[in-house]
Amino acid sequence: MQITIDEAKCCGAGQCVLVAPDVFDQRDEDGIVVLLNAAPDAGLHAAVREAATICPAAAIQVRE
Amino acid sequence: MTTTAPLPPLPSRPPSGCPFDPPEGLARLRLEEPLSKVALDDGGWAWLATRYTDVRAILGDVRFSSDTSAAGYPVSGMTGGSPRPGATRGFIRMDPPEHTRLRRMVTRDFMVKRVEALRPILQRLTDELCDAMERTDRSERPVDLVQALALPLPSLAISLLLGVPYEDHDTFQRLTGTLLSRDLTEEQREPARNELLAYIDQLVGAKKADPGDDIISRLVTEQYARDELTHEDLVAFAVLLLVAGHETTANMIGLSALSLMLDQETAGRLREDPSLIRGAVEELLRFHSIIRNGPRRAALADVEVGGQLIRRGEGVIVAVPSANRDEDTFPDAGRLDITRPNAQHHVAFGYGIHQCLGQALARAELQVVISTLLRRFPGMRPAVPVEEIPFRTDMVIYGCHALPVTW
Numbered sequence: 451m452q453i454t455i456d457e458a459k460c461c462g463a464g465q466c467v468l469v470a471p472d473v474f475d476q477r478d479e480d481g482i483v484v485l486l487n488a489a490p491d492a493g494l495h496a497a498v499r500e501a502a503t504i505c506p507a508a509a510i511q512v513r514e
Numbered sequence: 515m516t517t518t519a520p521l522p523p524l525p526s527r528p529p530s531g532c533p534f535d536p537p538e539g540l541a542r543l544r545l546e547e548p549l550s551k552v553a554l555d556d557g558g559w560a561w562l563a564t565r566y567t568d569v570r571a572i573l574g575d576v577r578f579s580s581d582t583s584a585a586g587y588p589v590s591g592m593t594g595g596s597p598r599p600g601a602t603r604g605f606i607r608m609d610p611p612e613h614t615r616l617r618r619m620v621t622r623d624f625m626v627k628r629v630e631a632l633r634p635i636l637q638r639l640t641d642e643l644c645d646a647m648e649r650t651d652r653s654e655r656p657v658d659l660v661q662a663l664a665l666p667l668p669s670l671a672i673s674l675l676l677g678v679p680y681e682d683h684d685t686f687q688r689l690t691g692t693l694l695s696r697d698l699t700e701e702q703r704e705p706a707r708n709e710l711l712a713y714i715d716q717l718v719g720a721k722k723a724d725p726g727d728d729i730i731s732r733l734v735t736e737q738y739a740r741d742e743l744t745h746e747d748l749v750a751f752a753v754l755l756l757v758a759g760h761e762t763t764a765n766m767i768g769l770s771a772l773s774l775m776l777d778q779e780t781a782g783r784l785r786e787d788p789s790l791i792r793g794a795v796e797e798l799l800r801f802h803s804i805i806r807n808g809p810r811r812a813a814l815a816d817v818e819v820g821g822q823l824i825r826r827g828e829g830v831i832v833a834v835p836s837a838n839r840d841e842d843t844f845p846d847a848g849r850l851d852i853t854r855p856n857a858q859h860h861v862a863f864g865y866g867i868h869q870c871l872g873q874a875l876a877r878a879e880l881q882v883v884i885s886t887l888l889r890r891f892p893g894m895r896p897a898v899p900v901e902e903i904p905f906r907t908d909m910v911i912y913g914c915h916a917l918p919v920t921w
Contacts, residue, residue: 461617461869462871463863463873465858465873468874481618506573507574
């Protein structure tokens with residue numbers, strides 16, 4: 451799994467952080483998404499897919 | 515000459531029926547005519563989207579504008595808080611890049627870790643409000659849960675964050691209540707809007723003279739001082755955050771408490787396993803969907819949604835309560851199921867770039883309040899028959915005007 455994020459699209463809703471806190475965080479200065487791990491272990495894949503699904507701004511792209 | 519039948523108005527809630535169900539007629543539209551035309555008060559019309567996939571498609575597409583001055587924007591028809599075109603507006607009435615620029619000034623204040631750090635404060639405020647309820651003598655009951663807990667907690671929390679003196683809460687709660695009443699015309703709401711603007715204007719002035727440790731002060735000392743924000747935008751900002759932080763969570767707390775009091779089996783499960791609270795709050799958000807007949811958009815281009823062409827300059831109203839009860843996405847959607855696997859796919863906070871900025875705060879408040887109520891007041895029950903509870907059928911945000919409880 452390879453994750454990319456589009457900071458320009460991110461609206462800081464933070465749902466990715468709730469769903470997959472080991473993979474996503476928010477930047478202190480502006481709340482915009484920070485990718486902690488672009489290629490997480492298989493155990494986190496379901497949570498990452500869920501984060502991409504619920505991201506309201508479609509800022510998370512997942513390539514499997 | 516051809517004559518056409520008059521369009522139906524927006525579905526509204528009948529005075530009887532299950533108080534937790536969306537307005538009658540939405541389910542039929544969702545099945546038979548998921549994008550239908552509805553009449554607006556001003557003689558115009560708008561599309562009404564009722565299906566989950568269509569609602570997400572519209573809200574997630576920036577070709578649908580949130581700017582109330584965009585051609586076709588459905589301003590009339592129980593718009594509640596919608597200002598008239600040209601009036602002072604917060605960033606929810608803007609499109610990118612203006613929207614992005616302004617929203618990002620406050621995104622950090624509502625991000626997940628900031629809210630998590632607030633959790634002990636939310637718990638303390640909740641405990642204090644519960645202590646006061648507990649101290650009431652039997653003769654003082656029933657207690658109105660709306661006044662005792664549901665409204666004060668979000669009010670205290672947003673006041674604290676914004677630096678609004680809580681002593682003024684009677685004033686701003688009265689004004690926001692008037693602004694969100696859909697039985698009033700825009701003209702009737704105007705004095706309340708002006709009074710709230712004047713109140714915030716004066717508060718912003720006070721923060722300029724003597725900044726504190728709060729969001730408004732920071733906007734004053736940073737963004738305003740750097741000319742990134744005009745005084746007018748700053749006032750609109752504060753009004754938006756204050757209004758959005760109030761009625762929404764308050765009504766979710768009231769409805770959530772009521773639905774759990776009426777469903778003791780679910781309440782019991784939640785009491786026995788507090789770890790279910792996160793999923794339960796998502797399901798309560800989906801189930802209750804307190805936003806009535808909104809959000810609204812105007813098409814900036816011809817866009818096909820669910821097989822229907824929506825033309826540039828046409829207005830769209832998105833029926834969030836209908837989307838959240840769509841059986842195709844949420845099987846057995848009319849049932850409150852706190853372990854529903856996809857409950858968090860709800861669109862109760864909207865979807866797209868305008869999705870609720872305060873959602874982490876709302877979630878934390880709901881999780882704290884509901885857990886605390888279940889733990890501390892296991893015997894709490896409505897003090898009147900459900901038919902006698904005054905539901906907010908007259909408001910943009912659904913809920914209970916009052917919720918008399920005893921224990």
